Amino acid sequence: xxxxxxxNWNLISKEVDTYFxxxxxxxxxxxxxxxxxxxxxxxxITDFEIVEIPTGTACFDWTVPEEWSxxxxxxxDLQGNIIIDFKDNNLHILNYSESVDKILKFxxxxxxxxxxxxxxxxxxxxxxxxxxxxxxxxxxNQFKELxxxxxxxxxxxxxxxxxxxxxxxxxxxxxxxxxxxxxxxSCHPSLANDNLSGMILWTFLxxxxxxxxxxKYSYRFVILPETIGAISYxxxxxxxxxxxxxxxxxxxxxxxxxRFGYKASFKGNDLVDRxxxxxxxxxxxxxxxxxFDINGSDERxxxxxxxxxxxxTITKDKxxxxxxxxTSLDNLDFVKAEYLxxxxxxxxxxxxxxxxxxxxxxxxxxxxxPFLRKRNLFSHLGLTKxxxxxxxNENNENILGEFENFDRYRDKILWLMFYCDGNMSLFEISExxxxxxxxxxxxxxxxxxxxxxxxxx
Ligand code: ZN
Numbered sequence: 388x389x390x391x392x393x394x395n396w397n398l399i400s401k402e403v404d405t406y407f408x409x410x411x412x413x414x415x416x417x418x419x420x421x422x423x424x425x426x427x428x429x430x431x432i433t434d435f436e437i438v439e440i441p442t443g444t445a446c447f448d449w450t451v452p453e454e455w456s457x458x459x460x461x462x463x464d465l466q467g468n469i470i471i472d473f474k475d476n477n478l479h480i481l482n483y484s485e486s487v488d489k490i491l492k493f494x495x496x497x498x499x500x501x502x503x504x505x506x507x508x509x510x511x512x513x514x515x516x517x518x519x520x521x522x523x524x525x526x527x528n529q530f531k532e533l534x535x536x537x538x539x540x541x542x543x544x545x546x547x548x549x550x551x552x553x554x555x556x557x558x559x560x561x562x563x564x565x566x567x568x569x570x571x572x573s574c575h576p577s578l579a580n581d582n583l584s585g586m587i588l589w590t591f592l593x594x595x596x597x598x599x600x601x602x603k604y605s606y607r608f609v610i611l612p613e614t615i616g617a618i619s620y621x622x623x624x625x626x627x628x629x630x631x632x633x634x635x636x637x638x639x640x641x642x643x644x645x646r647f648g649y650k651a652s653f654k655g656n657d658l659v660d661r662x663x664x665x666x667x668x669x670x671x672x673x674x675x676x677x678x679f680d681i682n683g684s685d686e687r688x689x690x691x692x693x694x695x696x697x698x699x700t701i702t703k704d705k706x707x708x709x710x711x712x713x714t715s716l717d718n719l720d721f722v723k724a725e726y727l728x729x730x731x732x733x734x735x736x737x738x739x740x741x742x743x744x745x746x747x748x749x750x751x752x753x754x755x756x757p758f759l760r761k762r763n764l765f766s767h768l769g770l771t772k773x774x775x776x777x778x779x780n781e782n783n784e785n786i787l788g789e790f791e792n793f794d795r796y797r798d799k800i801l802w803l804m805f806y807c808d809g810n811m812s813l814f815e816i817s818e819x820x821x822x823x824x825x826x827x828x829x830x831x832x833x834x835x836x837x838x839x840x841x842x843x844x
Contacts, residue, residue, distance in 0.1 A: 389739040403724035414477040414576045417612040418454040418550045433594035439551035446622030454550020460543040477576040481522030482514035487543045493535045502527045509714035555610035561602035568635035572613035579722040581706045584642035603745035617685035634659040635698035641730035642722035643704020648675040652697030653690045659699045662740035669823045747843040749809035799830040809843045
């Protein structure tokens with residue numbers, strides 16, 4: 388069973404900050420060298436495979452497009468003064484812009500300019516992956532500065548060629564072949580909450596989960612460009628995914644200052660939905676609930692008819708919902724490492740619950756209540772140290788501390804003895820009794836030592 392007591396959250400928080408700084412400036416896109424260099428940086432945290440799906444590969448109704456790279460992109464006046472330069476911000480160029488070298492009237496240029504009036508200082512993030520086009524994104528204030536009577540020089544030097552979708556992948560093998568999919572996307576340039584925060588959380592989640600011995604489920608981690616990455620991955624791994632993946636978590640927008648949110652799976656009451664909701668309840672978090680929607684992230688692909696994998700998302704400032712979303716204001720000032728770590732804890736806690744849905748105990752004393760006092764389990768002073776010696780747990784002191792409150796723990800033990808019939812999982816008992824899973828785990832450990840429970844495989 389998962390135990391995250393020893394995780395050094397402060398150290399992780401510091402590392403998260405480092406990786407925000409390292410990865411934010413990289414110009415990522417669906418097929419670009421930026422994705423590969425970002426994955427290589429994330430491999431410093433923990434190892435995973437990088438697999439490639441080449442340009443031209445047919446995947447369901449789609450074809451993997453060409454790889455895009457950009458050398459320079461700017462708008463200048465005819466005196467050579469540069470006004471908008473991609474070098475200043477990756478978002479200035481319409482992602483996947485083709486080359487252009489022209490002098491244009493303002494009225495011609497205007498059709499290729501993207502801005503957002505409501506946020507006059509923000510540069511919007513725009514893409515044109517599957518339609519050849521070129522364009523610049525700029526703040527409304529920058530747009531207003533342009534002279535409607537002038538001509539402008541526009542230069543974009545970009546290339547399209549054979550390349551590959553790069554996908555980070557790692558399968559953590561548990562006792563069961565049933566898998567939980569943990570997915571995030573990797574294609575956004577210089578945007579912090581959407582989607583850099585998801586990339587970093589995904590990697591630390593992988594790193595922490597690899598340290599857990601004896602997982603019940605297997606965990607399939609994938610990090611891929613949104614939409615085309617998920618579609619191509621599913622296309623190439625159709626049978627494996629259909630056979631093994633039971634539920635999923637799609638990680639995105641996890642480090643903003645706003646409230647926690649939960650996007651429900653298409654089923655709405657799948658195991659993963661219930662585990663997320665329990666996690667919020669246990670942590671007394673007043674979360675925002677978003678019903679399943681056909682817009683969103685890669686759950687759209689994973690939950691499509693051929694696969695029907697129920698996927699949930701835990702967010703902290705969900706995409707679409709915060710005003711800085713998909714603009715240059717979604718930057719390193721908007722996110723905080725400590726917010727990301729809070730989200731990471733919730734993802735880990737959700738996985739703990741998923742794991743405990745496969746943990747079953749059976750009472751060895753089904754005939755009426757056990758006589759607890761006979762076993763010296765309870766006294767009016769609470770547990771004594773001698774009761775827990777032999778638990779084989781390095782955290783005996785903690786358990787003793789936990790159990791000092793007799794009244795608080797008596798019920799937990801009795802509920803376990805009431806429900807543990809070998810058929811109801813520890814997670815279900817936690818749901819039905821509204822007792823925190825951690826406390827039930829502690830109580831179960833005591834009952835195992837006392838030979839009142841046995842674990843069923
Ligand atoms: Zn996005």
